[in-house]
Amino acid sequence: MIQEHLPLESRVSRLTVQSLRNLCDAQNVPGAANLLKRQLIGFVMKSIDHKVLEDFCRQQEDIYFAENMAKAIKWAQSRKIVALDPKSDYTIVNAVFTMRRSDGWEVYNVRFVNHTTDDVATSCECVDSREKKYFCPHQMSVLVRCLSEGLFDLDHWTGPMTPEAEELILANVLRRKKKGRRLHR
Ligand SMILES: [Zn+2]
Structure with missing residues (x-):
């Protein structure tokens, strides 16, 4: 469903030490x-059945996706947080994600390129995206903005998505948009 093209070891290495230890406990693997x-x-790659590992990774990835999508839906409403280049369209999206943190500003350039294949190429400058190969919350918030502005629709989005996240978007972004339109008439 999402990011299964990554080698299993890369997916395992994105998990926290605590969740890897919990998995070993649950599988009754000591050491x-x-x-x-x-x-x-x-150790985990050697000691735990790879089918079990894959299922565990998928579960954790789904949680990451759903939790961050919920945040992204909120962030996408703010033009201060998600600034979309007005020249963006179905083939290319450029955006800047900006957020104030306690220790300074987080600023990341996000880009979607949709020219050549059925698979949209997406990138963000953050560590989660560059090093861990996650479809990060910054990319999610740009996606949500693009969907709410009608740059593309959910049916034509070929990038990462889960059924749970799709439900969240349908319930919170697209329905709200329709309501908003009715109010402005
Ligand atoms: Zn990011």
Whole structure:
């Protein structure tokens, strides 16, 4: 469904030490308690059935997607947080994500390129996207803005998506938009 093209080891390495240890406990595999992250990844890859690992990764990825999509739906409403280049269209989207944090500003350029294949190429400058290969909350918030402005619709989006996130968008973004239109008539 999402990001299954990544090698299993990369998907496992994105998980936290705590969730890897919990998995070992749940699978009754002893010996994980004192391992550092890098050793733990190797240990898990050797000790746990890869089908079980895949299911676990997918579960964690779905949680990441749903939790961040909920935040992204809120952020996408603010033009201060998500600034869309007005020249953006179905083939290319450029946006800047800006958010105030306690220790300064988070500013990331986000880009979707949809020229050549059925698969949209998406990128963000943040660590989650660059290093962990996640479809990060910044990209999600740009996606939500594009959907709410009608740059593309959910049926034609070929990038990462889950049924849960699609439900959230349908319930909170697209329905709200229709309501808003009716009010302005
Ligand atoms: Zn990002």
